Amino acid sequence: MVEKINFFEMEVAKVLTKNKVKGKVVQVLLPIIIGLSAIIGTLFTWHIVLRHENSQIEQLTESQLLIAKNELLARIDYKMSSLLRMAKRWEIQGGTPKEAWESDALFYLKHLRGFQSIEWVDRSSLVRWIVPLGGNEVTLDLNLLHEKKRSIALEKARATGEITITPAIDFAQGGKGFLGYVPVFKGKDFDGFIVGVFRFKTLFDAELKNITPGYSLAIFEDNEEIYRREVYNNLHEMKWGREVSVNLYGITWLVRVWPGSERFAQIRSYIPEYFLISGIFISILLAMLVYFVQTAQTRAKGINLVNRELMHEITEHKRVNDELTERMRLAAFIADVGIVVTQGKTLQNVLQGCATSMVKHLDAALARIWTLNKEDANLELRASAGMYAHIDGTHSRVPVGKFKIGLVAKNHKPYLTNAIIGDSHIHDQEWVKREGIVAFAGYPLIIEGSVVGVMAMFSKKQLKESTLEALGSVADTIALGIQQKHTEKLLRESEERFRTVVQTATDAIILAESSGNIISWNKGAQSIFGYSEEKVSGKSITPLMPERYRDAHIKGIERMHLTGKKKIIGKTIEVHGLRKDGSEFPMELSISDWKTGKGTFYTAIIRDITVRKRMEEELRVLSLVDELTGLNNRRGFLTLAGQQLKTANRIKRGMWLIFIDLDGLKRINDTLGHQEGDFALIDVANILKETFRESDISARIGGDEFVVLMMENTDTDGNIVHDRLQEKIDLHNKKRNRSFAISISVGITYYNPERPCSIDELLVQADKRMYEQKRGKQKG
Structure with missing residues (x-):
């Protein structure tokens, strides 16, 4: 753009100087034309720089909004899934004793933040069990049908058999929040609800505290604000706020995110304004210089002066571009870590992805992450990227308090230095000098005041303040990822114990798709029917019933798909089954259905009642x-x-x-x-x-x-x-x-x-x- 302006100026000057008659006009018009051209060019460039910077702010805000939405959905859905597991355990076991139910509830309250309480509501919609009871006594024996919003959501959950949450409601114990209903069944009978009670402020303060750091966040339901997290009294909500709808179990929230004052100051500069003011000033100056050059016949000297000023502007423009590039690089790093944490399948995947992102975006020579083994107070190396990819060796296990990594964990404080050579905390000075390492940054990974790990990086370049801030901002995100994967591991172990109970049950427990094809078959089913799981998996359930039942079974499935009417779901009936050897036997059958995002599934619990029927017949004969x-x-x-x-x-x-x-x-x-x-x-x-x-x-x-x-x-x-x-x-x-x-x-x-x-x-x-x-x- 600057070159085009210079070319335009020189061409105009040639035309005017060739015309001697218009010499005087040239002396007046040429400086004006040059000045206006420079101003137009300055305005055009200023507009591009300003639009580019605004676009970067918008992209950063939208990326934070997406993170907030995904985290909100994932964490609330995870909590409701825990209640669904309690309901399924209730259903398969035919009811859960109060002591076992309270133990499950306490487990989830301990490991999942944000619950006000977990309740069991009986079939008459009365709150019967509450964990914890302290502080929630006023809701014990409360009839949830007394208030319209609760009643509507309750009846919807009962009718559909699906998870349902209420709109915003006022709690009897004070404050506002919502209830999540999960219907439960005991055999064929509806047996009430598992209810999660969530207070808006408690839930969102816990789950969103470390999400989108430096950004303000507000949540609305039906244009009513239900939560707000202000940061530094910022005033940018109307201009920079970005919104997205979050649909959760039939309720829609609007999430709005905008940068706080301090964060806005970090990502926004006055470079465009400075560029505009200085550009206009330089344009006027250039016009004046041209005028004086024309007047004093010193055009060559004036042109050199203009060129120097333009080179200064070019240099300043390059500096602005470099700064914007740096900010985009750090924003990409933060976003990349957020995606890895939320989408990683295992803890190893999450931590390795984070270490790789440090190398990729922060130009780290070596990035590593340790997790704390609380049993022996050792930090165990779980991820390594850059110069070394292995996780064994001298630093695979570091005692808390030893070396720089152990000190970071012990002191609960970061350790940062751009003068690593000669630093007494860096014990291997020969390696540092040999590899050309000049900087180190180590951050403790802390959850609720407790260290869960340490992340660190070595660099062959000085670490900028912006890089250190980016590292600090992702430390909480990585710590949350470690805690989340640990919780998931505990839940998987609990589910594995539950699967063991199912497999060792003497009753047949069979899971089938809505089409009637078998997807799960326990050892009890193998013992009763004579088929191994490999023989029946993916096949129709009809060979397990006598020929006289099969037409009615097929028509029943077709009717249920067309009308939704279910004749035997939720009931216990006595029919005959067909073994692999062709023999019939009397059995007691109980079928329940449950829905997920993948469709409707059915659980059949079958008990061989041959011995019972024989005894009943003997008793009947004896009695008649x-x-x-x-x-x-x-x-x-x-x-x-x-x-x-x-x-x-x-x-x-x-x-x-x-x-x-x-x-x-x-x-x-x-x-x-x-x-x-x-x-x-x-x-x-x-x-x-x-x-x-x-x-x-x-x-x-x-x-x-x-x-x-x-x-x-x-x-x-x-x-x-x-x-x-x-x-x-x-x-x-x-x-x-x-x-x-x-x-x-x-x-x-x-x-x-x-x-x-x-x-x-x-x-x-x-x-x-x-x-x-x-x-x-x-x-x-």
């Missing part, structure tokens, strides 16, 4: 059958007769009830013995079996009393039945297989469905008629 005669006992008769009565009413058909008493049983027992009496009872039972049909209900209802209930036929009435029974008894007595003859008294009554009555009433009527016949025999 007379052991001596093999006929139904009184309970069995009343059970079957009640069913027969309903059938007769439905089809409008009458029934005959025959009441039979064995005559002389006491005499047989007294004279011949109880064994002969038992034989008499057995003979009567056999006669009844020969006389009546299998569909008729025969029973021994007392010591010597029998009863038969038979459905009416066109060729059967009470007299025919009585005669036929007497013929069977006479035939039996003729055989004389016993030392006594069988004699019975009979009472018969008829059940008319047009005039219904109970079984007990029929028994009373038949019993009365039987005694009438018995008295008639005694008189005769």
Whole structure:
């Protein structure tokens, strides 16, 4: 741009000097034209520099906004995921004892900052358990349906089975915040909610304290400010503030970030203003010089002066560009570390990425990071980049307090020097001199007053103040990353213990996709069905059920996908399963569903109830059958007769009830013995079996009393039945297989469905008629 202006000036001067007639005009216009041209060029350059600097500020602010958004989402989602794990443990175990539940809650409160409390809310929406109880007593037994916002979110979580959070609410114990609901189930039944209580100030002060250092931050919900973190009373919110929406479980927050006064002073300079003022001044000066040169015929001298001034401007412009480049480099370093910390899969990945970023962006000769082993108070080398990539050797384990690294950890203070040669804390002076190292910076990595590690870098160049500030600003971020990975490790160990419980369970625990394909299969399932996990993984669950169930199962899945209706989800039912060998067995089945970002999944808990069913059948038979005669006992008769009565009413058909008493049983027992009496009872039972049909209900209802209930036929009435029974008894007595003859008294009554009555009433009527016949025999 400067070269074009000079060329333009010289061309104008040539044209004007060739025209002698316009000599006077040249003396006046040439300085003006040159001055205006220089001013225009200055304004153009000033605008470019100012726009470039503003763009850098905006980019830095937007990068901090993105970090704030990602951190806010990740940390709140992580807390809600911990509550979801508590709910799943409750669901799979069929409920969690209060002591175990409180232990889980205390674990999360200890390792995850920002919770006001963790609560269990029962099915009636009453707060039953609270951890910690101290300070939260006012909410114990509180009905969450008493307030609209709580009620709406509660019902949504209950209806969808998904995590739901409330809008901003006022707490009963004072202050504002929000509640996170995670619905829980016990088997098939809904069993309340795990509730995370978060106070806005407590949560955001804890989670956002070390995020976007030097920047102010505010959070809004529905245009209402719910949190603000001001830094240095800055006044740049309206101009430099950048906003982004954060959608979290159905609630939308607006996050706004802008640089604080001190941070703004660091990233913003007065170079554009200085450039503008000096440029205009120089342009005016240049115009005046040209005027005097023209006047005094000393153009050559004036041109040299202008060239010198322009070279000064070029040098100053280069300095400004270098400063902006340096700031962009440090901003890229801070952003790179933030991305590595939030996206790194393992602690080793995170720390190695941070060390590599120090070498890449800060031109470090060697960058290393140690973590503290609290058990033996040693700093363990976890990442190394630059001159050495190995993490073993002399400095792989450094005791706290020893060498420069150990002193940084012990003193909880950074150690910074640009004069490393001759420094008594740097013990290996020969290595320093040989490698040309001139500077060192070591920072403690501190979380809540406790050292978790040390980061350090060696440089072959002097470390600028801006570089040291950048190192200091990422120290907290790296410390948070170490703490987060440590917490994740503890949670993974807890989940591994939980998986061990699942695998050692004797019940079958099966996880399936919404399509019905199996994705998890424990040893209990292998023992019950006979298939290994390799054989069934990724395959349909239908081969585990008999053929008669499969069409209904497939239609049920299709109906659920189309309408969302679930008939057996959350219920415990008894069905039959199919083993690998083709045998069927009775089983108790409980199915629950749960949703993630990847879709809907189902958990089936299956118990083999073959032994239980066999025992139930044995008990049922024992409770309904007379052991001596093999006929139904009184309970069995009343059970079957009640069913027969309903059938007769439905089809409008009458029934005959025959009441039979064995005559002389006491005499047989007294004279011949109880064994002969038992034989008499057995003979009567056999006669009844020969006389009546299998569909008729025969029973021994007392010591010597029998009863038969038979459905009416066109060729059967009470007299025919009585005669036929007497013929069977006479035939039996003729055989004389016993030392006594069988004699019975009979009472018969008829059940008319047009005039219904109970079984007990029929028994009373038949019993009365039987005694009438018995008295008639005694008189005769």
